[in-house]
Amino acid sequence: MSYNKQDRIKTMATAIGYIRVSTSGQAIDGVSLDAQKAKIAAWAELNGYELGEIFEDAGISGTKQDRPGLAAALAAAKKGDAVIAYSISRFARSTKHLIEISESLAKREIDMVSISERIDTTSAAGKMVFRMMAVMAEFERDQVSERTKTALQHKNRKVKKPADKCPLVTMQRLMTKALKC
Numbered sequence: 001m002s003y004n005k006q007d008r009i010k011t012m013a014t015a016i017g018y019i020r021v022s023t024s025g026q027a028i029d030g031v032s033l034d035a036q037k038a039k040i041a042a043w044a045e046l047n048g049y050e051l052g053e054i055f056e057d058a059g060i061s062g063t064k065q066d067r068p069g070l071a072a073a074l075a076a077a078k079k080g081d082a083v084i085a086y087s088i089s090r091f092a093r094s095t096k097h098l099i100e101i102s103e104s105l106a107k108r109e110i111d112m113v114s115i116s117e118r119i120d121t122t123s124a125a126g127k128m129v130f131r132m133m134a135v136m137a138e139f140e141r142d143q144v145s146e147r148t149k150t151a152l153q154h155k156n157r158k159v160k161k162p163a164d165k166c167p168l169v170t171m172q173r174l175m176t177k178a179l180k181c
Contacts, residue, residue: 014081015044015113017054018073020062020090027058036086039115043084052076062093063141074104082111088119088133093141098134102127 017040021032037054044051053076057069070091077083083105085091091114092098102121105112113120117133120126 012048012050014052014078015040015047015049016052016073016077016081016083017041017044018056018070018083018085018090019054020057020060020067020069020085022059022061024059033058036090039086040084043113043115049082052081062089062091065092065094065097074101077105077108077110079109082113082120084113084115086114087116088114088130089137089140090114092134093137095131095134095138098137099131102130102134 017037019033019036019040021027026032033056040054041051043049053073055069055073055076057067060067060069073083088098091101091112102112106121111120112130114130114133117129119130119133121130
């Protein structure tokens with residue numbers, strides 16, 4: 001609770017929620033968005049925050065910095081509030097972007113909370129853990145990207161016929177086509 005000197009009344013800080021899934025399939029078929037909403041609501045209640053609006057980016061990758069739901073959540077938060085996400089990876093997948101978000105909120109005296117990693121940026125230790133987790137989130141994204149590229153390269157190699165790479169076979173095909181003319 002914060003104390004509003006002007007009105008001489010105690011007011012509750014507001015928890016602004018942010019939820020995201022990366023693909024439209026997850027947004028349509030998954031329960032992840034509802035699960036994230038429930039976790040944010042529970043966190044607000046347990047920590048004495050009034051639950052404000054929960055902003056959403058459904059089917060938008062965390063690698064994209066320009067996300068309307070995230071921008072709206074960050075804009076809606078006021079001094080003394082907290083911006084809450086289920087996981088640090090919901091905010092961003094790049095260390096640089098996560099730190100930019102955190103520093104922007106800190107300048108405005110707004111807390112940043114990640115429920116699953118139990119991170120908040122209100123203390124030096126919380127800031128250190130946050131930065132370490134930001135690096136891990138980017139590492140995880142890079143690993144997924146590497147695995148995807150490797151799988152696609154393997155698939156592409158499998159699809160091509162070995163004979164297509166042999167110059168003799170290619171030359172024979174060209175000659176056969178030429179003879180048919």
